[in-house]
Amino acid sequence: MANKNNENRKMSVNEAGRKGGETTSEKHDREFYQEIGQKGGETTSEEHDKEFYQDIGQKGGETTSKEHDKEFYKDIGQKGGESRSNQNNNSS
Numbered sequence: 001m002a003n004k005n006n007e008n009r010k011m012s013v014n015e016a017g018r019k020g021g022e023t024t025s026e027k028h029d030r031e032f033y034q035e036i037g038q039k040g041g042e043t044t045s046e047e048h049d050k051e052f053y054q055d056i057g058q059k060g061g062e063t064t065s066k067e068h069d070k071e072f073y074k075d076i077g078q079k080g081g082e083s084r085s086n087q088n089n090n091s092s
Helices: 004-008 013-027 030-047 050-067 070-091
Strands: none
């Protein structure tokens, strides 16, 4: 027998979104998500100009600099250098 409290309880927006996301992920594979990501990126690039991307890049950079210290930048610089070095070694 179902609990009356559960019958009258409305689902929150977060809960509905989570359940919908889980159902969608069960029905679709990686290729599906790559395709919708590609379409979204193309649409965004058609609807926005260079200034839009400069603005969001600026905001992202400012936020990142507020949230991270010099050690963070040192680490990502090191990783980037290593990755670049590995790419160069593999293409030789």
